[in-house]
Amino acid sequence: MAYTYELPNMSGGFDNLLVGISSSVPAFVPMFLFTIYGIITIGGMIAQKNRTGFADVPMWSTIGSMAILLIALSMTTVAGMIEPTYIVIVVLMTIMSGVWLFLNQNRNEV
Amino acid sequence: MGEIRYIKALALISLFAIAIISYSVGFANDNNSVISIDQDSDLSALNSNIQSNVTSFYLATGNSSESFFKSSITGDEQTTVTGGEFKLNLISMVNVMKGIFKSINKNVFGGSQALGFVLTLFTSLLIYIGVRYIWKTWKGGNPD
Numbered sequence: 001m002a003y004t005y006e007l008p009n010m011s012g013g014f015d016n017l018l019v020g021i022s023s024s025v026p027a028f029v030p031m032f033l034f035t036i037y038g039i040i041t042i043g044g045m046i047a048q049k050n051r052t053g054f055a056d057v058p059m060w061s062t063i064g065s066m067a068i069l070l071i072a073l074s075m076t077t078v079a080g081m082i083e084p085t086y087i088v089i090v091v092l093m094t095i096m097s098g099v100w101l102f103l104n105q106n107r108n109e110v
Numbered sequence: 111m112g113e114i115r116y117i118k119a120l121a122l123i124s125l126f127a128i129a130i131i132s133y134s135v136g137f138a139n140d141n142n143s144v145i146s147i148d149q150d151s152d153l154s155a156l157n158s159n160i161q162s163n164v165t166s167f168y169l170a171t172g173n174s175s176e177s178f179f180k181s182s183i184t185g186d187e188q189t190t191v192t193g194g195e196f197k198l199n200l201i202s203m204v205n206v207m208k209g210i211f212k213s214i215n216k217n218v219f220g221g222s223q224a225l226g227f228v229l230t231l232f233t234s235l236l237i238y239i240g241v242r243y244i245w246k247t248w249k250g251g252n253p254d
Contacts, residue, residue, distance in 0.1 A: 073134060076143040084145050088153055088217045091134055095210055098126040102119040 040064035170199035
């Protein structure tokens with residue numbers, strides 16, 4: 001079977017697998033981080049809406065971006081896993097969510 | 111938004127931004143990371159700019175309040191007219207926001223006009239909603 005990308009070396013450990021995937025598919029890491037952000041933000045909003053009757057979007061955006069910041073930072077310890085551009089974008093996303101949260105006029109749970 | 115809440119938000123935004131960038135730099139230093147935030151000159155500059163803005167805000171506000179505490183008033187004297195003793199010197203805190211937006215424009219939107227487009231779109235949307243509200247209220251309907 002012909003592959004359009006080079007198969008990662010599965011015997012080298014899980015980090016080698018992730019490095020192989022991200023070198024073959026450069027969009028893998030940002031899409032992975034965006035998915036985690038979306039799951040936490042949208043899931044938290046829906047859960048809060050069901051619990052309290054209102055959804056605090058800035059708070060869940062901040063929590064989601066802080067979660068992906070932690071994941072992205074742990075990715076920086078392995079060479080080739082994540083590009084510096086994405087780290088900068090995640091850090092700025094976190095700061096931007098914080099700006100949104102602190103300037104938000106609605107009453108929230110933080 | 112009230113002034114107290116606005117000042118509090120600006121202070122928290124600056125502290126939050128400093129904390130996040132410092133944590134990222136500290137993480138890279140502690141774990142000998144291959145990639146560090148320090149490698150990005152813009153973000154390092156943003157961090158030092160925010161720190162100097164917060165320091166100048168702290169010093170300027172301290173000087174204002176010190177002049178208030180050291181002031182004295184004698185009998186038959188006019189009270190101060192300007193109220194400068196209570197000045198909070200917010201310009202340095204507004205500069206925090208400017209720095210953050212500049213970095214976002216450069217690093218997320220690639221320094222192009224894209225952030226301007228997004229902000230213009232957002233402002234246009236708000237103006238459109240405002241005009242619709244005014245129009246609906248004017249003709250006697252329910253604004254919502």
